[in-house]
Amino acid sequence: MASGAFTLRHCILGLLAQKPMSGYDIRRVMEKLGWLIGSPSYGSLYPALHALYDEGLVTVDVLAQAGKPDRKLYWPTEAGRRSLQDWVNQSGPADVTLKAFVMHLLLADSFSADGLIAYLLQRREQILAQQVALEASWSEADEQVGWGKSLALDYGRALASAELNWLDHVLNSLRYPLSGEESQRAKAVSPDLV
Amino acid sequence: MASGAFTLRHCILGLLAQKPMSGYDIRRVMEKLGWLIGSPSYGSLYPALHALYDEGLVTVDVLAQAGKPDRKLYWPTEAGRRSLQDWVNQSGPADVTLKAFVMHLLLADSFSADGLIAYLLQRREQILAQQVALEASWSEADEQVGWGKSLALDYGRALASAELNWLDHVLNSLRYPLSGEESQRAKAVSPDLV
DNA sequence: ATGTGCATGTAACTGGTTACATGATTCG
DNA sequence: CGAATCATGTAACCAGTTACATGCACAT
Numbered sequence: 475m476a477s478g479a480f481t482l483r484h485c486i487l488g489l490l491a492q493k494p495m496s497g498y499d500i501r502r503v504m505e506k507l508g509w510l511i512g513s514p515s516y517g518s519l520y521p522a523l524h525a526l527y528d529e530g531l532v533t534v535d536v537l538a539q540a541g542k543p544d545r546k547l548y549w550p551t552e553a554g555r556r557s558l559q560d561w562v563n564q565s566g567p568a569d570v571t572l573k574a575f576v577m578h579l580l581l582a583d584s585f586s587a588d589g590l591i592a593y594l595l596q597r598r599e600q601i602l603a604q605q606v607a608l609e610a611s612w613s614e615a616d617e618q619v620g621w622g623k624s625l626a627l628d629y630g631r632a633l634a635s636a637e638l639n640w641l642d643h644v645l646n647s648l649r650y651p652l653s654g655e656e657s658q659r660a661k662a663v664s665p666d667l668v
Numbered sequence: 669m670a671s672g673a674f675t676l677r678h679c680i681l682g683l684l685a686q687k688p689m690s691g692y693d694i695r696r697v698m699e700k701l702g703w704l705i706g707s708p709s710y711g712s713l714y715p716a717l718h719a720l721y722d723e724g725l726v727t728v729d730v731l732a733q734a735g736k737p738d739r740k741l742y743w744p745t746e747a748g749r750r751s752l753q754d755w756v757n758q759s760g761p762a763d764v765t766l767k768a769f770v771m772h773l774l775l776a777d778s779f780s781a782d783g784l785i786a787y788l789l790q791r792r793e794q795i796l797a798q799q800v801a802l803e804a805s806w807s808e809a810d811e812q813v814g815w816g817k818s819l820a821l822d823y824g825r826a827l828a829s830a831e832l833n834w835l836d837h838v839l840n841s842l843r844y845p846l847s848g849e850e851s852q853r854a855k856a857v858s859p860d861l862v
Numbered sequence: 863a864t865g866t867g868c869a870t871g872t873a874a875c876t877g878g879t880t881a882c883a884t885g886a887t888t889c890g
Numbered sequence: 891c892g893a894a895t896c897a898t899g900t901a902a903c904c905a906g907t908t909a910c911a912t913g914c915a916c917a918t
Contacts, residue, residue, distance in 0.1 A: 479907095481877070492814065498897055506805050508798050510824045518878050520899060541886055543897040572766075579823055582816035604702055611700050620686065622776035629773055629834060630704045636830030640823060673879095675905070692869055712906050714871055735915055737869040863918100870912080879904075889894080 480565075480574035482514055482522045487550055487558045488577050490532060491584065494549035497523050510576045523548060531557055563589070567600050591648055598641045605634040674759075674768035676708055676716045681744055681752045682771050684726060685778065688743035691717050704770045717742060725751055757783070761794050785842055792835045799828040 489500055497520050504513040514522075526532045531554035537545040550558065562581060565574065575597060582590055608630045612619065619627070683694055691714050698707040708716075720726045725748035731739040744752065756775060759768065769791060776784055802824045806813065813821070 479877095492816075496897075497899095506801065507820070507824075508801055510802075510820065515879055516897095516899075517880070517901090522877090524899095539896090541896095543885075545897070576820050576823065579820040580816045582819050583814055584816075607700065607702055608704075620777055622686075622774045622778075625776050625838070626701070626704065626770050626773040629770065630701075632830060632834040633827065636826060640826040644819070690869075691871095709907055710869095710871075711873090711908070716905090718871095733869090735868095737913075739869070866915105866917085868913100868915085872910080874907105874909085876905105876907075878906090879902105881902085882900080884898080885896100887894100887896080890892095 479569050480571060480577065482518055483526060484558070484561050485511065485514075485573070485577060486519070486522055486526065487531065487554055487561075488581050490549050491555060491558055491581070494535075494547045496545050496547055498545075507576070511573055526554070530554075559584070567596050570597055570600055587648065591645065594641055594645055594648075598638065598645070601634050601637050601641070605631065605638070608634065673763050674765060674771065676712055677720060678752070678755050679705065679708075679767070679771060680713070680716055680720065681725065681748055681755075682775050684743050685749060685752055685775070688729075688741045690739050690741055692739075701770075705767055720748070724748075753778070761790055764791055764794055781842065785839065788835055788839055788842075792832065792839070795828050795831050795835070799825065799832070802828065 485504070486500060489495065489503060495503070497516065500523075501513055501516065501519055504511055507513075523532070527534060527548070530551060532548045533551050535547045535549075537547060539545055558581075562578065562585065565578070578585075578593055585593070608627050612624070612627050679698070680694060683689065683697060689697070691710065694717075695707055695710065695713055698705055701707075717726070721728060721742070724745055726742045727745050729741045729743075731741060733739055752775075756772065756779065759772070772779075772787055779787070802821050806818070806821050
């Protein structure tokens with residue numbers, strides 16, 4: 475329950491772990507990251523923040539401001555950091571949505587290098603599986619693929635191969651060399667679409 | 669309100685427009701498309717299907733089967749097709765999430781060619797804006813960007829540029845359908861479903 | 863006998879959005 | 891003088907998940 479899926483709680487905790495912020499700040503940051511992480515409404519943000527506080531995962535410091543409403547700066551307690559670390563460590567392939575993945579990247583500083591590499595490899599495995607599944611869906615001569623379906627599948631293929639390329643590139647720069655066979659597969663894809 | 673965001677309703681309606689299916693079928697199809705569209709639980713699928721039926725947007729035909737439970741084949745009514753067409757036509761840049769975008773691609777057959785091109789151009793504009801926003805976020809020398817943040821931003825950049833490439837390629841092939849293969853696909857655009 | 867696939871569904875819950883309410887300050 | 895930005899929050903609602911309940915057929 476506390477683990478499992480990636481929710482606003484984790485997101486907030488993750489951002490606060492990098493730098494103390496107010497609810498308002500959190501939203502601004504998420505807005506700037508835009509579609510990568512998606513910004514929540516205050517209607518969910520503030521309640522989530524209060525809940526984290528009630529559970530002792532974050533502390534607050536209230537800064538009175540002239541003319542403006544009080545600015546409540548939140549940051550994780552030790553328990554909060556532990557809980558975040560738990561999430562980072564135990565998150566399996568099941569919950570690797572785009573948001574969760576991006577949050578893992580953002581928290582890269584708090585990984586051990588090995589942990590990050592393991593996580594990226596896991597992600598790589600997953601994308602590879604999806605690519606294979608799409609390819610299978612394509613050549614499924616169940617009946618001829620409609621134009622729309624072929625468009626959608628091709629789009630998926632393009633995204634998947636782009637991500638694989640990126641992953642390989644990053645893994646490489648982390649000096650984790652892949653076997654020749656595997657890395658070639660990912661590199662070969664880019665130029666042929668539709 | 670009934671329009672706006674992309675929900676299960678639209679998704680179901682869209683899939684049924686391509687081919688009559690049971691709730692079970694719908695789920696299998698969505699599962700196969702995997703992360704592109706995401707498969708819902710039956711706990712949301714069946715109720716949504718019933719709601720569509722109650723509103724007269726889909727009809728059902730019950731096929732009794734030996735040994736197995738009845739198979740309820742659903743497909744859109746005229747009203748359903750109209751409602752779907754409305755969604756396709758009026759969906760603005762606001763709701764262009766990945767799911768919604770993929771659904772538009774899947775329904776490409778039911779667009780006029782011009783409509784599809786307009787939609788893709790809209791998407792292109794949006795991705796371009798996101799790319800710019802990320803770039804801005806990067807060079808924001810507010811303080812030096814942490815490793816995690818730079819990783820995440822770079823990931824976003826990679827995805828955005830991959831999508832732009834794909835969009836350009838598709839747009840190009842839509843405007844200059846030359847090869848035999850592609851002109852065949854171009855023909856497939858015309859039969860609309862309304 | 864045990865599990866997997868087919869096929870339907872409901873009830874309780876959760877995680878979010880939308881719309882509302884407040885109020886000072888600064889910019890055009 | 892009105893709009894945007896800073897800054898907080900609540901209440902009603904909605905869309906989805908999880909867990910449960912049913913039941914037959916076929917393969918291991």
